[in-house]
Amino acid sequence: MAGEFGTAFMPQMTLSHYDNGWSHVELVNADSIALHPGAHVLHYASTCFEGLKAFRHKDDSVQIFRMDKNLERLRQSSELMYLPPLDIALTSSMITDLVAHYKGDVPAPPASMYIRPTHIGTEPAIGKAADPSETSMLYTLLSPVGDYFSGGEASLRLLLDDVGVRCGPDHGMVKGGGNYASALKHIMRAKKEHNAQQVLFCPNGDVTETGAANFILFDDESVLTKSLDDSFLHGVTRESILTLAKDRGLKIEERDFTVDELLERASKPTAEAGLSGTAAVLAAVTTFIYKDKEYVIGAGQPGPRIRDLRAELNAIQWGEAEDKHGWLHKV
Ligand SMILES: Cc1ncc(COP(=O)(O)O)c(C=O)c1O
Numbered sequence: 001m002a003g004e005f006g007t008a009f010m011p012q013m014t015l016s017h018y019d020n021g022w023s024h025v026e027l028v029n030a031d032s033i034a035l036h037p038g039a040h041v042l043h044y045a046s047t048c049f050e051g052l053k054a055f056r057h058k059d060d061s062v063q064i065f066r067m068d069k070n071l072e073r074l075r076q077s078s079e080l081m082y083l084p085p086l087d088i089a090l091t092s093s094m095i096t097d098l099v100a101h102y103k104g105d106v107p108a109p110p111a112s113m114y115i116r117p118t119h120i121g122t123e124p125a126i127g128k129a130a131d132p133s134e135t136s137m138l139y140t141l142l143s144p145v146g147d148y149f150s151g152g153e154a155s156l157r158l159l160l161d162d163v164g165v166r167c168g169p170d171h172g173m174v175k176g177g178g179n180y181a182s183a184l185k186h187i188m189r190a191k192k193e194h195n196a197q198q199v200l201f202c203p204n205g206d207v208t209e210t211g212a213a214n215f216i217l218f219d220d221e222s223v224l225t226k227s228l229d230d231s232f233l234h235g236v237t238r239e240s241i242l243t244l245a246k247d248r249g250l251k252i253e254e255r256d257f258t259v260d261e262l263l264e265r266a267s268k269p270t271a272e273a274g275l276s277g278t279a280a281v282l283a284a285v286t287t288f289i290y291k292d293k294e295y296v297i298g299a300g301q302p303g304p305r306i307r308d309l310r311a312e313l314n315a316i317q318w319g320e321a322e323d324k325h326g327w328l329h330k331v
Helices: 040-044 067-080 088-101 177-194 236-247 259-266 304-317
Strands: 012-018 026-029 047-049 052-056 062-065 112-121 136-145 156-161 198-201 214-218 223-225 252-254 272-277 281-290 293-296 328-330
Touching (some): 012 088, 047 177, 062 088, 067 112, 088 136, 156 177, 156 272, 214 236, 214 259, 236 272, 259 281, 272 304, 281 304
Parallel strands (some): 156 198
Antiparallel strands (some): 012 026, 052 112, 062 328, 112 136, 214 223
């Protein structure tokens, strides 16, 4: 697992083509695909993907976390990108068969096997800017990954941006390349000018999410996060953390909130801010930057609520705590 997150790949992947129907799933080399240079995806970004993980348990079984949620999101992304309709059963077996094939390579916790199903429009048609691709390719890559923060605790700096937008305002639910492409310039500016790792997009002062994770605020009052709408990605980790927080009797507030309210609440000594996502699980943010001013969040260091909820989620994923909600799927 040398190198950066997501740069090592298992040598083979599963693949299927759509052309008036899905072809039988093949196991093929994962280092190349054949694509016409005029393929729709290369010009009009007809692409979407997923990110989920398989974990090795102490009994050597391998378990995939919340695959049903990721499959449903890929189905929805494909629909919103006007890609051919996903076959859930085929995609599910494409994932489980591949993970079973590489069962022996799934690393023990805190490492895991990251799974990347990808759906792209393949029709060679450079005149179809205003029409969808009639054909597509679906493939699943596997990448063994380590602990995102290499055992250390995150302590992130986040730029609050109320001008830049991550993606089209009604396109946030799509996990598609175009959304990441449009966010990148804002993230690069935040890194260069503010030494921040990420941007929390707050169009018109309304807090949404970052370029690659959802945002959650914890304090004595509640667990506060934006309610679901089509402006941002409905994270599986976000939903899992909210469920665990609810199980603990914490009050959940899923609603719209502004940068002003966020800064006010984050200044209280017990406040904690976190980013949730498959890669980072739940990572602590300790500093906001807003209009060139820095704001220390809570006590200025990772706090107990985030640490405990992250540990609880990891314990379920790693088979060290009871899977009460039936989130694991044994391969
Ligand atoms: C834009 C964006 N929001 C949120 C998330 C978190 O989603 P999930 O928890 O399903 O990984 C991701 C991550 O993958 C993301 O890229």
